Amino acid sequence: MADHRFHFFRAGGVDQVSLRDGHDLRALKDLDNKLWVALAMPTTGVDVEPETLALLDTDKDGRIRKDDIVAAIDWAIATFKEPGDILKSSGSLKLASIADAKIVASAKRMLGDLGKPDATSIAVEDMAAIATAFANTALNGDGIITTVATTDGELQNVITDIVAAHGSVVDRSGKPGCDTAIVTAFFTEIDQQAAWYAAENKPLGDATGAATDALDAIAAKLDDYFTRCKVAAFDPRGEASLGGADTELAALSTRSLSAGDDELAKLPLAHVTPAARLALDKLNPAWAARVLAFVELCVKPIVGVRDVLVPADLAAVIEKLAPVQAWRAAKPANKIGAIDAKRIAVLADPAIRERITKLIADDAALSPEYDAISLVAKAVRFQRDFGRVLRNFANFSDFYARQDGIFQAGTLYLDARALHLAIPVLDAAKHAALAAGSDAYLAYVDCTRLGEKMQVVIAVTNGDSENIFVGRNGVFYDRKGQDWDATINKVIGNPISIREAFFAPYKKLVKVIEDNVTKRASAAETKSMGAVEETGAGIAHADAVAVPAPTKKIDLGTVAAIGVAIGGIGTLIGAVFGGLFGLGLWLPLGILAVILMISTPSMLLAWLKLRRRNLGPILDANGWAVNSRARINVAFGAALTELAKLPPNAQRSLDDPFADKKTPWKRWVFLIVLLVLAGTWFVGKLDRWLPERIRSTEVLGDSAPASKKAEAEKPAPTAGSGMNAGSGSAAK
Numbered sequence: 001m002a003d004h005r006f007h008f009f010r011a012g013g014v015d016q017v018s019l020r021d022g023h024d025l026r027a028l029k030d031l032d033n034k035l036w037v038a039l040a041m042p043t044t045g046v047d048v049e050p051e052t053l054a055l056l057d058t059d060k061d062g063r064i065r066k067d068d069i070v071a072a073i074d075w076a077i078a079t080f081k082e083p084g085d086i087l088k089s090s091g092s093l094k095l096a097s098i099a100d101a102k103i104v105a106s107a108k109r110m111l112g113d114l115g116k117p118d119a120t121s122i123a124v125e126d127m128a129a130i131a132t133a134f135a136n137t138a139l140n141g142d143g144i145i146t147t148v149a150t151t152d153g154e155l156q157n158v159i160t161d162i163v164a165a166h167g168s169v170v171d172r173s174g175k176p177g178c179d180t181a182i183v184t185a186f187f188t189e190i191d192q193q194a195a196w197y198a199a200e201n202k203p204l205g206d207a208t209g210a211a212t213d214a215l216d217a218i219a220a221k222l223d224d225y226f227t228r229c230k231v232a233a234f235d236p237r238g239e240a241s242l243g244g245a246d247t248e249l250a251a252l253s254t255r256s257l258s259a260g261d262d263e264l265a266k267l268p269l270a271h272v273t274p275a276a277r278l279a280l281d282k283l284n285p286a287w288a289a290r291v292l293a294f295v296e297l298c299v300k301p302i303v304g305v306r307d308v309l310v311p312a313d314l315a316a317v318i319e320k321l322a323p324v325q326a327w328r329a330a331k332p333a334n335k336i337g338a339i340d341a342k343r344i345a346v347l348a349d350p351a352i353r354e355r356i357t358k359l360i361a362d363d364a365a366l367s368p369e370y371d372a373i374s375l376v377a378k379a380v381r382f383q384r385d386f387g388r389v390l391r392n393f394a395n396f397s398d399f400y401a402r403q404d405g406i407f408q409a410g411t412l413y414l415d416a417r418a419l420h421l422a423i424p425v426l427d428a429a430k431h432a433a434l435a436a437g438s439d440a441y442l443a444y445v446d447c448t449r450l451g452e453k454m455q456v457v458i459a460v461t462n463g464d465s466e467n468i469f470v471g472r473n474g475v476f477y478d479r480k481g482q483d484w485d486a487t488i489n490k491v492i493g494n495p496i497s498i499r500e501a502f503f504a505p506y507k508k509l510v511k512v513i514e515d516n517v518t519k520r521a522s523a524a525e526t527k528s529m530g531a532v533e534e535t536g537a538g539i540a541h542a543d544a545v546a547v548p549a550p551t552k553k554i555d556l557g558t559v560a561a562i563g564v565a566i567g568g569i570g571t572l573i574g575a576v577f578g579g580l581f582g583l584g585l586w587l588p589l590g591i592l593a594v595i596l597m598i599s600t601p602s603m604l605l606a607w608l609k610l611r612r613r614n615l616g617p618i619l620d621a622n623g624w625a626v627n628s629r630a631r632i633n634v635a636f637g638a639a640l641t642e643l644a645k646l647p648p649n650a651q652r653s654l655d656d657p658f659a660d661k662k663t664p665w666k667r668w669v670f671l672i673v674l675l676v677l678a679g680t681w682f683v684g685k686l687d688r689w690l691p692e693r694i695r696s697t698e699v700l701g702d703s704a705p706a707s708k709k710a711e712a713e714k715p716a717p718t719a720g721s722g723m724n725a726g727s728g729s730a731a732k
Helices: 022-030 050-056 066-079 083-087 101-113 124-135 153-166 180-198 205-234 237-241 246-253 288-303 311-329 341-347 350-364 367-390 428-438 498-540 556-581 584-612 616-620 634-640 665-682 696-703 705-713 719-731
Strands: 008-011 014-017 038-042 063-065 092-094 121-123 410-414 417-424 441-449 452-460 473-478 483-492 641-643
Touching: 022 066, 022 083, 050 066, 050 367, 063 066, 066 083, 066 367, 083 367, 092 367, 101 121, 101 124, 101 367, 121 124, 121 367, 124 367, 153 180, 153 341, 153 350, 180 341, 180 350, 205 237, 205 288, 205 311, 288 311, 410 452, 410 483, 417 634, 428 441, 428 452, 428 483, 428 616, 441 473, 498 584, 634 641, 665 696, 696 705
Parallel strands: none
Antiparallel strands: 008 014, 038 063, 092 121, 410 417, 410 473, 417 452, 417 641, 441 452, 441 483, 473 483
């Protein structure tokens, strides 16, 4: 809509687009990106219900961008008869304002279910009640079944098996369940496992499994023994060397042995002989039990009773049980291995699968109904929240109208102030690094309530920073009115006001003086206490006190240096006061000039920083993409940080029984005036109005500054005048 005429308002030093009606809303998508106050915002740390933010965050990446806002506007244009209605934030939606007939019909049906068939509007509370009731039904249209989706105990057990083996997805009621994908994967593995069980070979009947386990437990060790015997038959030296070294046996002799000893198990099964005959009564104790179990379960059923084993016996057993071992090796690798064969046979029944599949289909069949509910919910939430989102995205009109931006978390009460610009902190380290660029005085505050914790950053924009320091406690009220214990844990200092900057040099001077006086007093106290201790020790040991050394004479050079220093200081002070008093009636302006000379640098620095004070970096640190400066000038800052003041028509009693003794200010004013008058008289500025006797030139004589000044201003005699005078006298 290139021909649309936008209206802009000025706030925070930035031109911001006005959102007045549906025409502005339709044209907003064509507004130049540079003129949007924000281009992206997070879905956390903002005062908008997560359900609404989820509707706006179409790609579910945790951020809402301009394209998401434009898509929401397009949906509103298609859904509402007059899209501009959503700019009037309201908790209820009039059915007459909806253009989509399906949404209207669904809303009416829901109102009828709530016992409000004649209602002409639907509220967010109505929507929440319907959504909760629908989500808690057995089938809720999401294609996910839980154990509450059926009263059939057998199917409930199957659903439990599926979730235990393949995990779950959460349905609309918040319960774990399974969908078509999970069910299909589960029964595919059931079929594989059932087929594997069906291919099982049992040459020894029910004893086949135990016999195969016995073979697996000893086969490698038997093969090792018979191989050693073959080596011994090949080379007679192998009989001794392969039967276990003497050092190994010697090492065992020093230990307390048992049949389960690991070192003993490393030795051969028995004595190695070229004959390769394993006598069952002369076995390595660590292997005897396993060998005898092998003989009982495998050898006897397959080759008969044996007193000794030979390689042929082992080969016969391996050949007999080879199909069983091959079957075991072919076991499918899946997630249902924990389910036994009997349960697999039950689950492999096609009827079970059909019933589960039908249950999912029945649930999914309700999807259109729930989708209709979702559309009504979206329309109701947009009516309440979308206009507010726009007023904190396309522009910051809510913030500058003091209606609280969605990024504000609440109000901190501390130091007789209400600090309204409080923003949640999502990442403390990142936030402090970025927010420092705002040039605002920031206090990071830890808040706790009933075991919950959160952190907010507070912008102090009015008053002074004298009582804002780490460790101070206050009370934080969030947007719901809940109170939290609050403690400052970090401060980023910046100027708060020009007034504070004016007094800053003098406060610093007073602090320096106080610190030095404290140090001097502490040092004097230490010295005094040392002298007391020394005197006490001297009295206690008077009989042992040595003759004191002669007192060092006064160094005249030092005295002279001190005198010169004092004289210099006095001269400097005299020059300053002389210059001021020399201004006469302009003396007040001179004093004002000195004050401004001291305070101006601090005030200038504060003025420059206050001009740059900007909300943008504080929000950027939370993941916003603020597109322009959002200045917080002095006047607006005073509104964001309210100072304590008495309510209108309040009565006030100034009688404080515990007040400090009043300063005799009248006396001080009199003394200051007297001092100013004395100085003015001293420099001769009052002589013209005073009787001759009490003029400074008469009282002080040649020491009076005015007398010296008059002498300096008297014109010097010229050469011509001297000659004339000489001629005259000569003529006489």
